[in-house]
Amino acid sequence: MNNTVFIRRSVRLPVPKLNASAHLRVHASLASTVQKELRLLEIVPKRSLGQNFVTSEEVLHQIVASADIQKGDKILEIGPGLGSLTEAVLRCGATVLAIEKDDVLHGHLKQKFSQEPAVSLIHSDVFLLKNIRDILYDFVGGEEGPSIKMVANIPYNITSDVLKMMLPLKDQLTAVHLLLEDGAARRLTEARPGDKDYRAISVLINFYSNPRYLFKVNRGAFYPEPSIDSAFTEFALCPKSDQLHGLGEQGFLNFVGSAFVSKRKTLVNNLKTRYPAALVEEGLIKLGMASTARAETLSVQDFMRLFVCLTSEANGTSAVL
Numbered sequence: 001m002n003n004t005v006f007i008r009r010s011v012r013l014p015v016p017k018l019n020a021s022a023h024l025r026v027h028a029s030l031a032s033t034v035q036k037e038l039r040l041l042e043i044v045p046k047r048s049l050g051q052n053f054v055t056s057e058e059v060l061h062q063i064v065a066s067a068d069i070q071k072g073d074k075i076l077e078i079g080p081g082l083g084s085l086t087e088a089v090l091r092c093g094a095t096v097l098a099i100e101k102d103d104v105l106h107g108h109l110k111q112k113f114s115q116e117p118a119v120s121l122i123h124s125d126v127f128l129l130k131n132i133r134d135i136l137y138d139f140v141g142g143e144e145g146p147s148i149k150m151v152a153n154i155p156y157n158i159t160s161d162v163l164k165m166m167l168p169l170k171d172q173l174t175a176v177h178l179l180l181e182d183g184a185a186r187r188l189t190e191a192r193p194g195d196k197d198y199r200a201i202s203v204l205i206n207f208y209s210n211p212r213y214l215f216k217v218n219r220g221a222f223y224p225e226p227s228i229d230s231a232f233t234e235f236a237l238c239p240k241s242d243q244l245h246g247l248g249e250q251g252f253l254n255f256v257g258s259a260f261v262s263k264r265k266t267l268v269n270n271l272k273t274r275y276p277a278a279l280v281e282e283g284l285i286k287l288g289m290a291s292t293a294r295a296e297t298l299s300v301q302d303f304m305r306l307f308v309c310l311t312s313e314a315n316g317t318s319a320v321l
C-alpha cells in the first residue's frame, strides 16, 4: 500500500506507520468485532447492497486523516453499515448525518448511537431522498454556503449515481470522499480527453470538481473480502457553472450526454437530434476544433464553449466565449 496520505490539498504528509504486530492486532480486533456483530444481528452480508464492511482500523485512520476531518466538521455518510467509519469520524470530533438503506443495520445503528447526539440517522435508500437539499440544510442548522463533507464507503454498483446526485450539491458540500473499486477510482479521477475511459461522467466530474486518487486499499481490509482492491478518492468541489454564462447546468449536462450517445459517431452526428449538422460544424470550426471531432476528445472547457456557442446561435443571441 502507498504509505502517503494527503492531508491538505497541496501538502503530503507521511501516514503514521504502525509496526507489523500493532497492525495485526488492530486489524484482527476490528475484523472480529465486525464478524461478531454480524453474527449477533444474524446478518448474511447482501451482495445486492454491496455489503463489504471495513475490518481495518488502519484504513479507517487513513480515511479520516486524508479527508482531513476536524473537530466541528459536518460529515454526510451514505451506507454506514455497522457504523465503523461513523465511529472513526466521531472520534475526530465531527458531527455525522448517516443514511442507511438496510432495515436491520439501521436498527443496529439506532441502538448503537442512541446516546450520541453527534449522530443523526436516516433510514432510506439515498436515491429516494428527493428533498436531500432540505435535509442537508437542516443538518447544518440553516447555515448558508458549502460546509459539509461527504465521506463514505459505498457499494461499487452505485458509484456513478452517487456522484451524479452529490456533485451538483455544490452549494452545500465542499468535497465528496469515496472508497471505490480501484479500477473505477482510477477511471473516474484520471481519465483525460482522448483516453478510452473518458466519458460523459468524466465531463460531469471535472465540471463540478477536482478529482484525485488518494490511496489504494487492499481487498483484505473488508469482510467479506471482495474480489478486487479498493481506493480512496477525493472530489473537491469547484464548480465551473459561471462559465456557462447563465445557461442552466442541467441543460449543459444533457448536452454532454447527447454528445456521448454513440462512441463511434462524430459530435455532429450525435448532436443531430438537437441542432442542424451545419450549425454544429460551424460552431466547432469557429472554436478551433475539427468538424469531425468526437466527444471523447473535448475537454470540459471545450464542451462549455461549444454549448454556449450552439445555444446562443440556436436562440439568435450572441455568445460571449
Ligand SMILES: C[S@@+](CC[C@H](N)C(=O)[O-])C[C@H]1O[C@@H](n2cnc3c(N)ncnc32)[C@H](O)[C@@H]1O
Binding pocket: 049, 050, 051, 052, 053, 054, 078, 079, 080, 081, 082, 083, 084, 085, 099, 100, 101, 102, 105, 124, 125, 126, 127, 152, 153, 154, 155, 158
Ligand atoms: C460497502 S458497505 C459499507 C459499510 C460501512 N460503511 C463500512 O465501511 O464498513 C455499503 C453500505 O451501504 C448500504 N447501502 C447500499 N445501498 C444503499 C443505498 N442506496 N442507500 C443507502 N445505503 C445503502 C449497505 O446496506 C451497506 O451498509
